[in-house]
Amino acid sequence: MNSRMTARLDLTSKRTIGRFVLKMVTSFLVANFLAGERGYLEGVAAWLAFYALFAMVGSLLIKEAIAARSFNYWDEAAWLMLAACIVHIISRQPMV
Structure with missing residues (x-):
């Protein structure tokens, strides 16, 4: 992201993006240690x-609206599920 684009985001949106990135990185690191039988990408x-x-x-606990003006936990959940689906699909592709 360029600095002009992030300057327009409010604090809630910036925190949501930060949590998303942190959870993405954490998922890749934790899976590296706990891969097990199913494999790393799974x-x-x-x-x-x-x-x-x-x-x-x-x-749900903080009763956030789905259609809020800022990015929120609902957006984060959607991004995480999309990422999970993409990684799952990639893991099922045969390696050539």
Whole structure:
């Protein structure tokens, strides 16, 4: 992102993006240590889905509106689930 674009984001949106990035990085790091039988990418997808579930629960607990003016936990949950689905699809592709 360029600095002009991030300057227009409010504090809630910036925090949401920061949490999303932190959870993405954490998912890749934790899956590296706990890959197990299913494999690394499946582990990453599982952790991303796990974090998405917690984002949804958090949003429900604080009664956030889905259609808010800022990015919020609902957006974070959607981004995390999308990332989990993409990683899951990639993990199922045969390596050539």
